[in-house]
Amino acid sequence: MELRLIDRFLFPVFCLFQKSVFPFSTISIVFNFQFK
Structure with a gap:
């Protein structure tokens, strides 16, 4: 839900x-991988 x-x-x-x-880019990829 969240x-x-x-x-x-x-x-x-x-x-x-x-x-x-720049460092957030890595976090974004990790989050994107978990979301998908």
Whole structure:
């Protein structure tokens, strides 16, 4: 249930962080892997 809200909210946030923050890029990939 919470995954849906996080996926919808963190999707754009992660995309922005990936371009803004370098270390966050790794976290984004890990989260994306778990979400999918």
